[in-house]
Amino acid sequence: MGVDVKHNTASPFHAGEQEVQRLAGSREVSEKMGRAVHSTVISPTAAAFLKEQCLIYLSTLDEDNNLWASCFYGVPGFLDGDDESRLVIKPIHRLEADPSALQPGSLLGTYVIELSTRKRFRTNGTIRSFDGETLVLDVCIAFPSCPKFIQARKVIVSEQDLEHRISSGAESIHRGGRSLGPEEKALISRSDTCHLASCYEGPETDGGSAGCDISHRGGPPGFVHIEGDDTLYWADFIGNFTFTTLGNIHVDPRAGLLFLDYDTGDTLQLTGTCEIKWEEHALPGAERTLYFKVHEWVRVEGNVPVHVEGGVGMSPYNPAPEDAYHPGIADDRIDQIRDRFGGEPQVPGRMMLRCLSKVKENHDTITYTLERAGTSLGPPPPVLRAGQYATVDLKGAGADGKVLTRTWTISCPPAHTKEHNTISLTIKNIGLASGWLADNMVVGRTFTVRGIEGTFTPQDTLPGGKPPAAGVVLLAGGIGITPLRSMLPEFVESGVPVTLIYSVKTLADAVFLNEFAEASQQAKKLDVHLLITNDQEHQQNNAPEGVHVHTGRVSSEILEQVVPSLQERAAYLCGPSSMMSAVEQMLASLKFPMTNLHQESFFF
Numbered sequence: 001m002g003v004d005v006k007h008n009t010a011s012p013f014h015a016g017e018q019e020v021q022r023l024a025g026s027r028e029v030s031e032k033m034g035r036a037v038h039s040t041v042i043s044p045t046a047a048a049f050l051k052e053q054c055l056i057y058l059s060t061l062d063e064d065n066n067l068w069a070s071c072f073y074g075v076p077g078f079l080d081g082d083d084e085s086r087l088v089i090k091p092i093h094r095l096e097a098d099p100s101a102l103q104p105g106s107l108l109g110t111y112v113i114e115l116s117t118r119k120r121f122r123t124n125g126t127i128r129s130f131d132g133e134t135l136v137l138d139v140c141i142a143f144p145s146c147p148k149f150i151q152a153r154k155v156i157v158s159e160q161d162l163e164h165r166i167s168s169g170a171e172s173i174h175r176g177g178r179s180l181g182p183e184e185k186a187l188i189s190r191s192d193t194c195h196l197a198s199c200y201e202g203p204e205t206d207g208g209s210a211g212c213d214i215s216h217r218g219g220p221p222g223f224v225h226i227e228g229d230d231t232l233y234w235a236d237f238i239g240n241f242t243f244t245t246l247g248n249i250h251v252d253p254r255a256g257l258l259f260l261d262y263d264t265g266d267t268l269q270l271t272g273t274c275e276i277k278w279e280e281h282a283l284p285g286a287e288r289t290l291y292f293k294v295h296e297w298v299r300v301e302g303n304v305p306v307h308v309e310g311g312v313g314m315s316p317y318n319p320a321p322e323d324a325y326h327p328g329i330a331d332d333r334i335d336q337i338r339d340r341f342g343g344e345p346q347v348p349g350r351m352m353l354r355c356l357s358k359v360k361e362n363h364d365t366i367t368y369t370l371e372r373a374g375t376s377l378g379p380p381p382p383v384l385r386a387g388q389y390a391t392v393d394l395k396g397a398g399a400d401g402k403v404l405t406r407t408w409t410i411s412c413p414p415a416h417t418k419e420h421n422t423i424s425l426t427i428k429n430i431g432l433a434s435g436w437l438a439d440n441m442v443v444g445r446t447f448t449v450r451g452i453e454g455t456f457t458p459q460d461t462l463p464g465g466k467p468p469a470a471g472v473v474l475l476a477g478g479i480g481i482t483p484l485r486s487m488l489p490e491f492v493e494s495g496v497p498v499t500l501i502y503s504v505k506t507l508a509d510a511v512f513l514n515e516f517a518e519a520s521q522q523a524k525k526l527d528v529h530l531l532i533t534n535d536q537e538h539q540q541n542n543a544p545e546g547v548h549v550h551t552g553r554v555s556s557e558i559l560e561q562v563v564p565s566l567q568e569r570a571a572y573l574c575g576p577s578s579m580m581s582a583v584e585q586m587l588a589s590l591k592f593p594m595t596n597l598h599q600e601s602f603f604f
Contacts, residue, residue, distance in 0.1 A: 011031060011034070011035075012034040012035060012038035012141065012209075013030070013031065013034055013242075013247065014200055014209065014210070014247065014251075015251065016200055016247040016248060016249075016250045016251035016252075017030075017242070017243050017244060017246075017247025017248075017250075018247070019247070019250060019251075020243040020246045020247045020250050021241065021243055021247075023278065024241065024243065024287075024330065025330070026241040026243075026330075029241060030241045030242055030243065033240065033241065033242060034242055036577055037143050037144060037577075038141055038142075038143045039141070039142050039143060040085075040139065040140070040141065040142070041084035041085055041139060041142060042081035042084050042085075042087065042123060042139060042142050043084070043142075043581075043584060043585075044084075044584060044585070044587070044588035044594045045584055045594050045597055045599065046081060046121050046142065046144070047080075047081035047082050047084070047594065048593075048594035048595045048597070049112070049114070049119065049121060050079040050080070050081045050087070050112060050121070051076060051077055051079060051080070051081075051595070052076050052114070052595065053076060053079055053112045053114060054073060054074060054075060054076055054078075054155065054156065054157035054306075055071055055072070055073050055112065055113075055155065055157070055304075055306070056071060056072050056073075056079055056089065056110050056111070056112050057069065057070070057071045057110065057111050057112070057113070057195045057214050057258065058070045058071060058072065058100065058108060058109065058110055058197075058214060059108070059109035059110075059197035059198065059199065059212035059213055059214035059256065060100035060101065060102060060106070060107075060108055060109075060197075060212060061100075061101060061106060061107070061199070061212070062099040062100060062101050062271075063101050065254075066099070066254065066256075066271040066295070066296065067197050067198070067199050067212070067254040067255055067256040067271055068098070068099050068100050068197060068256040068258075068269055068271050069195045069196065069197035069214055069256040069257055069258035069269060070094075070095055070098050070100050070256075070258060070269060071095060071195075071258065071260070071267075071304070072089055072092050072093060072094060072135075073093050073157050073162075073304050073305065073306070074091060074092075074093050074157065074162065075157055075158065075159055075162060078090060078091060078092075079112065081123070084139075085138065085139050086128065086136055086137060086138055086139060087110065087123050087125070087136070087137040087139060088134065088135070088136050088137075089134065089135045089136075089137070090133065090134040090135070091133055091134070092132065092133060092134065092135055093162065093165075093166075095267055095269070095300065095303050095304070096169065096170035096173060096300050096303050097170075097173045097175070097298050097300055098269070098298075099269070099271070099296075099298065102127060102130050102135065103127065103130070104127050104128065104129050104130055105126060105127060106126070106127050107124075107125075107126060107127075107199065107201070107210065107211050107212040108124070108125060108126065108127050108137055108212055109122070109124040109197065109198075109199070109211060109212035109213040109214045110122065110123050110124065110137065110214065111123070111145070111214050111215065111216070113150070113216055115150060115151070115152055115153045115154070115155055115193075116152055116153065116154040116155070117152075117455050117460070118147035118150040118152060118315075118455075119144070119147065120144060120145040120146075120147070120150075120216060121142070121143075121144050121145070122141075122142065122143055122144075122145060122213065122214075122215070122244075123137065123139055123141075123142045124139075124140055124141050124142075124209075124211040124212060124213055125137045125138045125139045125140040125141070125211065126138045126140065126211075140209050140211055141209055141211065145215070145216070145240070146239065146240045148237070148238075148239065148315065148317040149216075149217070149218040149219055149237055149315050149317050149318060150193075150216060150218050150315055151192045151193055151218055151312055151313065151314055151315055152312065152313035152314075152315070153262060153308050153310070153311075153312045153313070154308060154309040154310050155262055155306050155307075155308055156306065156307055156308070156309060157304075157305055157306055158307075161305035161306070161307060162305055164305060165302075165304075165305035170300045170301065170302050170303045171300075171301040171302040172300070172301045173298070173299075173300050174298070174299040174300070174301075175296075175297070175298050175299075176296070176297050176299075177295070177296055177297075178229075178230045178293075178294055178295060178296075179229040179230055179294075180226070180229050180230065180294060180297065183299065184268055184297060184299055185226050187259055187261060187266060187268050187299070188224050188226060188232065188259055188268070189221075189222050189224075189226065190221055190222070190261075191221065191222075191223075191224065191259050191261070192218055192219060192220060192221045192223065192312070192314070193216065193217070193218045193259075193260070193262075194216075194217050194218075194224060194257055194258060194259050195214055195215070195216060195217070195257070195258040195259075195260075196214065196215050196216075196217050196245055196255065196256070196257055196274075197212065197213070197214045197255060197256035197257070197258075198212070198213050198214075198215075198244075198245045198248035198249050198252070198254075198255055198274070199211070199212045199213070199248055199252055199254060200213075200247070200248045200251060200252055201252065213244050213245060213248060215244065215245045217234065218315060218318075219234070219235070219237070219315075219318055219319070220314065220318050223235070223318075225283075230293060230294045231291060231292065231293055231294070232257070232270075232291070232292040232294070233289055233290060233291045233292065234283070234289070234290055235283035235284065235285055235286035235287075235288075235289055235319070236276075236286065236287055236288045236289065236290050237285050237286070237287065237317070237319065238285075238287055238330060246276060249274045249275075249276060249290075250276065253273040253274055253275060254271075254272075254273060254274075255271075255272060255273060255274035255292060256269065256270065256271050256272075257269070257270045257272075257292060258270075260304060260306075262306055262308050263308060264301070264302065265301075265302045265303055265304040265305060265306055266299070266300065266301050266302065266303060267298075267299065267300050267303040267304060268297060268298075268299045269297060269298045269299075270292070270294050270295075270296070270297045271295055271296050271297075272292055272293045272294045272295040272296070273292070273293050273295070274290055274291065274292050274293075275290070275291045275292075275293075276288055276289075276290055277289045277290070277291060281324075281325030284319040284320065284321050284322070284323045284324070285318075285319025285323045285325075286325055287325065287330060316391075316450075316451050316453060351372065351448070351449045352372070352446050352447075352448055352449075353370040353371065353372060353423070353446065353447065353448075353449050354370065354371055354372070354444060354445070354446045355368055355369070355370060355441055355442065355443050355444060355445050355446070355447075356369045356370060356371045356422060356443065357369040357443060358441060358442065358443060361426065361511040361512070362508055362509065362510070362511055363508060364428055364429045364430070365426060365427065365428045365429070365479065365511050366426070366427055366429070366437075366438055367411065367424050367425070367426040367427075368424065368425045368426075368427065368437070368441060369412075369422050369423075369424045370422060370423050370424070370425070370449075371421060371422045372421065384410065384414045384417045384418075384423065384452060385414060385454075385457040385458075385459055385460070386413060386414055386457055386458060386483070386486040386487040386490055387409070387454060387456040387457040387458070387483040387484075387486060387487055387572075387600065388409075388410055388452055388453060388454035388456070388457060388483075389407050389408060389409045389410060389452070389453070389454045389483075390407070390408060390410055390423065390425065390449050390451070390452050391405060391406070391407045391449065391450040391451050391452075391453075392405070392406050392407070392408065392425075392447060392448070392449055392450070393405055393447060393448040393449075393450060394406065394433055394436060394437065394447060395447065395448075396440075397432070397433055397436040397437070397440075398432075404432065404433045404436070405450070406433045406434075408425045408426075408427055408482075409425075409426075409454075409482040409483045409486075409600075410423050410424065410425060410452070410482075410483075410486060411424050411425060411426035411482040411483075411485050411486055412424035412485075412486060413485075413486050413487075413488070413489045413490065414486070414490075415489060415490075423452075426479070426482050426485075426511065427479075428478070428479040454600075456483055456572075456574075456598060456599075456600040457487075458487060458490060458491070461570070461572075461598040462570060466494065467491055467494055467496045467570055468496070468568060468569060468570055468596075469496060469568075470496070470497065470565040470568035470569045471491075471496040471497030471498055471499070471525070471565070471569050471570075472491050472496065472497075472498055472499075472569055472570045472571070472572065473498075473499045473500075473501065473559075473563050473566065473569050473570075473571045473572075474487065474488065474491075474498065474499070474500045474501065474571075474572050475501045475503075475554065475571065475572065475573045475574075475575070475583055476500070476501070476502045476503065476573075476574055476575055477503045477504075477554075477574070477575020477576050477579040477580070478503070478504060478505075478509065478575055478576060478579075479511075480574035480575035480576070480579075480600075481502055481511060481512065481574075482574075483572075483574055483600055484500070484572060484574060485512050485515075487572065488500065488516075488519065488526075489519075492519065492523045492525070492526050495525065496525065497525045497526075497527075497564070497565075497569075498523075498525060498526045498527070499526075499527045499529070499562060499563045499569075500516060500526070500527070500528045500529065501529045501531065501554060501558070501559075501562065501563075502516070502528070502529065502530050502531065503530075503531040503533060503553065503554055503575065503579065504530070504531070504532060504533070505532070505533050505534045506532060506534055506535065507530075507532055507535070507542060507543060510530060513530065513543065513544060513547060514544050516528045516546075516547065517543075517544035517545060517546035517547045518546065519546075520546040520547065521545070521546040527548065527562065528546065528547045528548065529547075529548045529549075529550060529558075529562050530543055530547050530548070530549050530550070531550045531551070531552065531553065531554060531558070532549065532550070532551050532552075533551075533552060533553050535551045548562070553579075553582075554579070554582070554583055554586070555586065556586045556589060556590055559586060559587070559590060560590065566590060566592060567590070567591060567592055567593065569596070570596045570598070571587065571592065571596060571597045571598065572598050572599075572600075573597060573598070573599045573600075574599065574600040580599060584597065584599075
């Protein structure tokens with residue numbers, strides 16, 4: 001999800017969030033991440049994403065200041081974020097028997113989640129107006145969230161579903177106090193997803209902002225456990241260490257939960273209080289455990305007119321039963337964020353790969369080509385799609401010989417993998433894990449790949465996997481070239497115009513340049529443009545034939561100059577967050593249709 005360049009100058013975190021970050025040992029890296037991804041506006045890419053959604057989840061207070069998790073639903077197009085400072089929801093379709101007050105001037109937290117792609121975007125602020133038909137939210141903070149622990153399913157609200165729900169109403173309404181009944185417990189026990197509302201009403205003296213917030217919680221079915229008739233508890237897994245939810249709960253225990261059965265449309269809303277038990281690690285994958293005391297609940301059958309197409313894809317991040325707590329796992333995750341890399345341990349189903357070759361591409365970047373190591377060490381690599389990534393275990397790379405887990409994009413095209421039964425990882429030496437790999441990985445050495453996945457692919461982003469007739473534009477910054485390199489041959493072979501714009505600091509920082517030059521000389525519809533942002537040594541004349549060289553950064557002028565029919569193309573963007581934000585704004589200013597912009601970030 002695109003991150004806008006407009007940020008608060010103060011810390012994006014309030015006192016409660018900062019204290020939880022200190023307790024978790026991540027205060028420094030949490031601040032760095034928050035400043036990078038938290039914005040005060042809705043970006044053009046986020047606005048386009050919002051228009052495609054049929055559900056928006058809410059964190060709101062009722063008239064007695066109890067906190068509830070809720071949702072609105074509608075056909076795609078009912079969420080409008082085109083005014084970057086406001087979110088407009090129209091027409092509104094509310095849950096039956098929803099206790100939320102929704103008064104102008106009150107706090108409201110929202111988020112949308114596209115379960116099929118595991119993309120999330122949160123927008124929190126204050127209700128400017130609400131008349132029952134339209135709600136306008138003044139945005140205080142907006143940011144994407146990481147895709148961990150989300151069970152993938154394609155959820156749809158159609159015009160027909162909506163009309164039937166409006167005409168027939170919900171099936172039946174059930175209410176209760178502090179005790180859950182058998183039906184409520186059954187819904188909770190079969191759920192693999194719930195939505196957790198939290199709130200912080202101030203003061204705002206330590207940075208950050210007051211506001212309601214709602215976030216996703218997920219895991220295997222039954223990940224939320226029931227104790228007695230009034231208590232729920234679940235493991236809090238490793239996340240991205242912003243701790244928005246836990247920071248709110250740390251200073252204000254009020255909380256709300258929403259369980260939505262996506263097969264039946266049944267909803268269960270609960271309000272109560274939440275407690276963080278920091279030293280309770282008994283559940284698989286638990287960094288800590290959250291306990292929720294039920295004060296009141298509402299269950300409505302057939303409340304949301306949704307249906308699901310296809311099956312459910314369980315998250316590869318769900319902990320296995322044997323995944324026990326270890327304090328070093330959190331330390332490694334903090335190192336990952338500090339190094340600006342993602343990657344989380346995934347479930348078993350792993351491959352053992354052997355290093356077949358190690359090629360130094362330039363002064364700080366190495367390509368490792370890997371082959372499967374033996375027939376008894378796991379399944380062969382899955383069918384690879386261009387743009388996907390591999391999650392790798394590096395045994396002995398961490399402190400005291402611990403395993404480090406990292407995620408790196410596969411840089412070779414799928415056709416190469418199919419022909420040679422190998423994959424390639426092109427890695428820039430900028431962090432703890434990449435440095436260890438450069439020093440210790442030699443030909444013949446093996447390591448574990450936990451899985452290959454990712455949706456930054458032509459098949460997942462284009463209708464039918466086919467590019468538009470006007471072509472595609474590939475925009476890369478630095479090592480962000482790796483997923484685009486894997487896509488390039490497929491797009492060239494499709495016969496549509498392809499423009500590659502590759503931005504680097506110096507000519508020496510560019511990788512695969514000779515390969516791109518050769519491809520451009522062989523393919524009439526491929527244009528390769530290299531932008532050198534720091535050409536003090538005037539190296540542009542040393543670029544290979546077939547590459548158009550420019551000095552300076554990507555600009556609107558460059559885009560208009562080198563990309564014919566820009567507004568009719570699909571665009572793929574990958575690079576540093578600052579570069580991606582700037583390019584996103586440029587494309588929006590050029591009236592590029594933002595639903596045709598597809599981005600990959602190495603941040604999470």
